[in-house]
Structure formats: structure tokens, C-alpha cells
Amino acid sequence: VRNLLVVSEVALSLVLLIGAGLLIKSFLNILNTDPGFDARNLLTMQLSLKVDKGEGRKVLNFFTEAQSRIAALPGVEAAAYSNGLPLTGATDTAFAIEGRPKPEPGQGPQTMLYVTSPTYLQAMGIRLVKGRFFTEQDTQSSPRVVVIDEAFARQQFPDQDPIGQRLAGNEDNPSAEIVGVVAHVKHFGLDSEERIKSQLYLPFNQAPDEVLPMLAPRMNLVLRTTADPLGLAAAVRREVHALDPNQPVYNVTTMEQTLDQSLAT
Numbered sequence: 001v002r003n004l005l006v007v008s009e010v011a012l013s014l015v016l017l018i019g020a021g022l023l024i025k026s027f028l029n030i031l032n033t034d035p036g037f038d039a040r041n042l043l044t045m046q047l048s049l050k051v052d053k054g055e056g057r058k059v060l061n062f063f064t065e066a067q068s069r070i071a072a073l074p075g076v077e078a079a080a081y082s083n084g085l086p087l088t089g090a091t092d093t094a095f096a097i098e099g100r101p102k103p104e105p106g107q108g109p110q111t112m113l114y115v116t117s118p119t120y121l122q123a124m125g126i127r128l129v130k131g132r133f134f135t136e137q138d139t140q141s142s143p144r145v146v147v148i149d150e151a152f153a154r155q156q157f158p159d160q161d162p163i164g165q166r167l168a169g170n171e172d173n174p175s176a177e178i179v180g181v182v183a184h185v186k187h188f189g190l191d192s193e194e195r196i197k198s199q200l201y202l203p204f205n206q207a208p209d210e211v212l213p214m215l216a217p218r219m220n221l222v223l224r225t226t227a228d229p230l231g232l233a234a235a236v237r238r239e240v241h242a243l244d245p246n247q248p249v250y251n252v253t254t255m256e257q258t259l260d261q262s263l264a265t
Contacts (some may be wrong), residue, residue: 014244025156030190030191032103033127033190034183035185035186035242037124037183037185039256041224041226041229042125042222042254043225043233043252044085044088044220044221044222044251044252044255044258045220045233045253046218046219046221047221047240047247047248048064048216048247048248048250049063049216049217049219049244051213053210053246054210054213055212055213056210056213059212059213059216060209060242061204063081063117063219064117064205065115066221066243067080067081067117067221068240069239070223071211071237073119073120073236075226075227078116078224079119079222079223080119080122081120081221082117082204083115083204085222085258085260086185086187086258087255087259087262088188088220088251089218090112091112092110092112092165092196093110093200094108095109095110095168096168097156097165097167097168098166098167099166100168108184109198111152111196111199112197112198112199112200115201115202115204117134118133118134118136118203119124120134120201120222121134121147121182124222126182126185127181127182127183128180129182130163131147131180132179133180133182134180134201134203136205138205140205140207140209142206144176144177145176145178145179145203145206145256146167146176146177146200146201146202147180147181147201148178148181148201149181149198149200150181150182150183151199152198152199153181156198162181163179163180163181164177164178167200176202182201184197185199187199189263190259190263191263199242201260205210221236223236233252236249237249
């Protein structure tokens with residue numbers, strides 16, 4: 001009986017050691033997964049701007065001024081804003097490619113949608129693969145443009161150059177030209193199955209006035225800093241409150257902390 005117990009204990013120990021080794025190997029593989037953005041020295045926070053339905057211009061002016069003030073702070077390398085952030089939330093949308101049969105409502109492909117300031121992709125450290133980023137010249141009065149990610153390009157244009165292709169629009173929402181392709185971002189986590197595997201970026205400055213108030217209740221500020229990101233949180237709050245003393249600033253964190261939380265379990 002004693003010999004059987006020893007053999008069983010050794011066998012069980014080997015199973016546990018192999019399981020632990022596989023777990024450690026899997027965890028190290030996840031840590032080495034490229035999230036698609038540079039999380040170092042990246043501070044994020046959320047704003048909820050209260051506006052009425054017809055105050056789209058107020059929304060645009062507020063976030064443009066806030067970005068300008070924050071970008072001028074010592075230690076800020078880049079500042080931006082977006083309706084969504086990787087690992088924390090964004091919206092999804094249906095789309096159609098111009099020149100192709102239009103899908104039935106609810107039957108078309110879906111993509112993650114980010115509506116961003118011109119500097120968002122650079123501030124996040126998202127790599128440009130082809131074409132260009134948004135610029136300050138992409139406004140409501142200029143031709144509509146979009147940027148897609150590599151997954152979108154592979155799925156929709158496997159044998160074509162996506163640059164210059166157009167997303168279909170309608171009478172209220174003009175068609176838009178694809179001007180850039182960027183790296184894919186792990187939106188749902190480094191180890192999670194992606195429900196929607198492609199991403200689409202629209203310039204906040206080109207959003208119609210009637211759409212802007214719908215984006216205002218949940219917006220994200222993003223700062224790339226040259227030093228400790230959390231050390232700038234108080235200065236950012238001051239600049240936001242200088243524009244609107246009643247404006248809440250919440251969920252102040254770093255993207256490194258967000259990544260850590262996504263791996264906690």
C-alpha cells in the first residue's frame with residue numbers, strides 16, 4: 001500500500017507540474033502578444049458632457065479646446081480623444097462597400113467603430129501600415145474619409161488595394177474614402193475570442209452636428225506622456241474644469257493598468 005501511495009503521489013505531482021508548466025507557458029505567450037498599441041506612458045480618462053440635442057457645435061468646440069489645453073501641458077507628448085478605447089468599450093456598426101450589392105438590414109458585415117480626434121491613432125501608438133492618418137484638414141467641409149485596420153482590409157479587399165476604395169453612404173451620411181490602413185488592435189483582450197474582428201476609424205471633426213451630442217455622454221481623453229502618466233491627472237482635471245467646472249472626469253487610469261486588469265483572471 002505504501003508503494004502504491006508513493007507511485008500515486010509521484011504521478012499526481014507530475015500531472016500538477018506539467019499543468020503548471022503549460023499555464024506559465026500560456027501566460028508568457030499572452031504577455032508577448034502585441035496589443036496593437038503602445039501602452040507605455042499612456043493615461044486615459046472618461047468625460048461625460050451634457051448637451052442638448054442641437055448642440056453639436058458645442059461638443060466639437062469643447063473637445064477641440066480641451067485637447068489643445070491638455071496638449072500644451074508640460075510632460076504631454078500627445079493628446080487625443082475618442083468615443084471608445086481598446087479593452088474598455090466601443091460601439092459596433094454595419095457598413096457597405098460602394099459598388100457592391102447593398103446587404104439587407106441586419107444582414108451586412110459588422111465592424112468596431114472608433115470616432116476619434118485627428119491625433120488619436122498617433123497618441124495610442126497604433127502603427128500606420130499604408131496610406132495616412134487623419135489630419136486637422138479632415139473637417140465637416142472636406143470630403144469624408146475613414147481609416148481601416150488590417151483585419152478590415154484582409155476581409156473586404158483580399159486582392160485589392162483598399163486605399164481609395166469607398167464605404168457606401170446615404171442621403172444623410174455621405175460616402176467616405178479609405179485613406180489609411182493601421183495595425184489591428186486587440187479590443188476584447190489579449191487572450192479573448194474577438195466577437196468582431198475588424199476596426200473602422202472615423203474623424204470626430206467630420207461627424208455631423210446631429211451625431212455629436214450622441215457621442216458626448218461617453219468620451220475618452222488619451223494622453224501620451226514623457227514621465228509618470230498618473231502624475232499629470234490633476235493638471236488635466238484643472239484644464240477640463242477651466243472649460244466646465246461641472247464636468248466630471250472619471251475612470252482615470254493608465255493603459256498598462258487596463259492591460260493588467262484584462263489579464264488578472
